[in-house]
Amino acid sequence: MKDTHLIRVRVNGREHELAVESRRTLADMLRHDLGYTGTHLGCEHGICGACTVLVDGAPARACLMFGVQADGQDVATVEGLADGEDLSDLQQAFSDRHGLQCGFCTPGFLMLAEGYLAELQAGRGDGGEPSEQQIREVVAANLCRCTGYQGIVEAVLETARRRQAMEMP
């Protein structure tokens, strides 16, 4: 007898209502029940970060959450970053800086960075412009096997600076 729960979850602003078995991870629920296959699974034990999404604005490994836990919450995935067909500033920076090769880890890095950048904008954290070293430490949460990280670090740093500059009066 499966332990199944009826839940409501908002993904990228869109409401979904579905029945989900309690053991189903948020990642599998997003990918296979709701069709958000941009969230990838790379290790299923919380190390690689490929499945990182935002839950109520904070980054979370979607392999370490059960779908049922997202009941009533807001989930943001890579599919919601762009404005229609226009890449977001962060996405564009990843392309400009060659921050991806095979692209499998990319959604996780984008969501990790979005979580961090949102924190910066909210004035939490240490304040001020982040250093390359700080960005490296944040980006170290996820694994990429292709790029050597240089383009990823540059893209996040560039976006952080650009967004901070835009906020200047």
Add this chain to the structure above:
Amino acid sequence: MKPAPFSYYRTRSVPETVARLAELGDGAKILAGGQSLVPMMNFRLARPDALVDVTRIPGLEYLRAGPDGLRIGALTRHRTVELCRDPVVLDGFGLLPRAARWIGHYPIRARGTFGGSIAHADPAAEWCLLAVLLEANVVLAGPAGARTVPVSDFFEGFYTTTAEPDEMITELHFPRAARHAALTEFAQRQGDFAVVAAAVSVDLGVAGPPRPGAACRSVRVVLGGVGPLPFVVDTGALGGQPAAAATWRAAGELAAAQIDPPADGHGGPAYRRRLAATLVERALTEAAAAP
């Protein structure tokens, strides 16, 4: 790597949680941040029959500093501690936000909880070490009401505690401030579990860095990664010694001589002893220099 089946319950209050745990029996586990439990479930190394999700219980996310010390709600996220800039907390407990940076990575810290880390009882975990270093009390709620357990009576061994299956941690209480305290650790990769971690405090009698010729009244050193429990180094020999580099070095050697660390893929006993000596010396140097 998909978890075995379980039933899921979400509770809205501490009494409801305790009642639910009592009803479900030994096979139930509390689910908070899930950053340690869920990986073990995905490997099917942990197979609880039921999970009780406590993350929606209101009112358990706080850091409150007062005359009787610092109280941290069990559902307080690591990241909340890390980003805490409350001057009352920072005055005397600045060690905690600094130490939080050593916990895993940013997304882990954004989700993992203080109480969950204490309940998980990993002997190398930062909060477990600091709880032992600062002689914290664990506040538990159970069917018979609340009880407070000194942390020295709480940890039993690797991942085991004296909490009953129908008890829930609600709060950690740090009774005494520690101005001159530090935590440092080493792992080959940033964010990994510490191969060895050292948490230290030194009592200089006054605030601020030690003046030339000052002595330390006492030194406390707790090590992680060297055994099944946070290891409290016998530092009696250091009381009254000068608050100076030679003492910190001696403390490191003292620690290294007292431990019998394990061998695994992250280093053998001789190396871990050397690491302990280094980290204790560095942590004490940092602790003494704290404002």
Add this chain to the structure above:
Amino acid sequence: MTWVGAPVPRTQDRRMLLGRGKFTGDLARTGTLHAAFVRSPFAAAALGSIDTSAALALPGVAAAFTAADLGDPALLAVLERPEFVPTPLPLLAIGQVRHVGEPVAVVLAEDPYTAEDAIELVGVDWSPQPVVASLAAAVAPDAARVHQQAPGNCLVDLTMFDDERLDGVFAAAPAVVTATVGSGRLAALPMEGRACLAEWDERDQQVVMHVSTQVPHQVRSAVAQAFGVPEHRVRVIAPDVGGGFGLKCVAGREEVALAGIAMRLRRPVRWVEDRQENLTASFHGHEQRYQVRAAFGPDGRILGLAAEVDCDVGAYSAFPFTCAVEPLMAVTELPGIYKVPAYRARGRAIATHKAPTAPYRGVSRPQLVLVMERVMEKAARELGLDPLAVRRRNMISPGEFPYTSCNGITYDEGSYAESLDLAEKRVTESGWPGERDRLRAGGQLAGIGYSCFSERTAYGTPTMSQRRMRMTPGYDTASVRMDPSGEVIVTTGTCGHGQGHETTFAQIVADRLGVHPGQVRLRQGDTDLASYGWGTWGSRSIVIGGGAARRAADGVAAQLRQVAARLLEANAADIELAGGAARVRGDASASVPLGELARIVHFQAHRLPEGLRYGLEARETFDPPGTFSNACHAVLVAIDPGTGEIRLRRYLVVEDCGVVINPVIVDGQVRGGVTQGVAAALLEQVRYDPDGQPGSATLMDYLAPTAAEICPIEVVHLETPSAFSETGAKGMGEGGTIGAPAAVLSAVNDALRDARPGAEIDHIPVCPWDIHAALFAPEPLAERSAG
């Protein structure tokens, strides 16, 4: 202006950034069954009965298979040499398991959770047997045999070179250095594990497989051979592939088994490898031990080299390369860029009860470069010479190309000396020596290291045939056709998986046809679309696949020129294709858009003479002998003597891959490669205990580097075009990984020597406890092999 050489943005970025990539695990089919494999918990055991009845009784379970149920299918990779012992790779174990994680049965269920529940219910009668889990254990007298047909567990024993003068050379040499160099076992670790979706197409009477692979055609051949069906009954499609690094250039037993199951069940079946399977039950590589002796003259000139190379290849030969790929490459290419007058080398593939091996990025070159660079440094110290001077004295120098070495290999033009000169100059000008001295003065250990090497790339059949593989790879075929709207479709048998081939192939073809790269679409990774090809590995795709595409594009260009000449009433030889038009050279008014030419050829064929009608299309093959790119790496490391932590401070690569097609992509390949090489040098190791139990089954234990362990990597290019390549480009996908371990180890030893004379480490990975032992052990650390 040409598109080749321009930093054209990558086509695939957009869909990946939008979360619209399509990886195998993302594909959905109605009624899909999910496979989970029952795997051996023992490194060696006889298999008794397998009872799947309880699993089949679980609600949601549709089927279960053992080897016998599928007809005992196996893959056989063969090297046609008497010294080679073939070891069939059963898709599911037949009577015997030889490593932890070996699949013995498969269960198919309606969802992957239920499938994992079900495999716990399969009862297997195991009889554990003695285990050999290391090179030392495998070659010990009376060692248990991994395969009965392989005494001494030796699957290959080749003495490829044996210069009879060598003993005399050693006897007379002023200096002889010896070294034992070991390298740890590695996992390629693509972020997407292996995956397969197999389904039966009733209309085409064909099993259609979406596979995360680098080699679609070889997977097709594997299925055809394992199940005895014609190749056209199998279609293999590689959708977006999340990295491979060699792990996916062999056929996996699971994906081949799934094809058989789909043919049997006539239902879509899917398997997505999890990380635990990936680390313990896929393929490893790079676990090698070298024992070398080298004779030197007083001036530092190498006089002779003798080497014994043992490779721990695990339990089986992977298809189609065989387990000989590591020892063969090691003994063939060991001399590298150095002029070795007399050479002897023996290479062995030793079987152990561990997961099998595949050609992981660099194959044996990270090790053999490490060995030669250690030898050069040891000789320099022995003779009191500068290590860079000893390298310069021995490397193939300008004016000596093409150079045929003692190993019979001819090296095409490279910039071995120039790249070292430039690297040394930049290191000095950028202040590395001062930084090193400051670090030392501050209580740290610090060192600067170099490595000099070449990378043999793009081996075609002329070279590959020397290995004598039953399936000899090398050539590739491309077709180029222009559609009626004037846009271009290219097909290739290569199969990019992150290298940006959609962009680089388009750049190559666009230049030949005078169109924009955005008008060129690459179709790859589909066995029904492309001619038989050999996929993407061995730094071959741009040289071989790109070369074939360029040839085919030239064929279409010739057709376009003839049609244009007809319409413009000019000579075809006077027509140039540029800017999307065909025009008469020197006559700005005589021009016709390519789209107009394409329209006429397709829709107004009757206006053209017979020979120019019916399409704009060409198909060409390229099969080169191979070409050598080269590089010099330099690295500055700092070592914390208290923790043994080794940190990169600076990293420089002076790189020469001939004509650079796309500098952004080349730099990315170099940086990613360096990161994997640094990981091999400092962090990663697949560990087994003496019972063959894996000690690195998670990413908490297998330490792939994060951004925090890597520093910015500066890349500088030299361009020495290859005469053996259509485009002048040389392959470069592996060089970063090849050069990094030697450079890092040189730097570490530079740091150690300064702190404790005599301290030296000759193995990788160098772990913090190795530093501790080197600095503090009673005797300076003796050489030890990794393990």
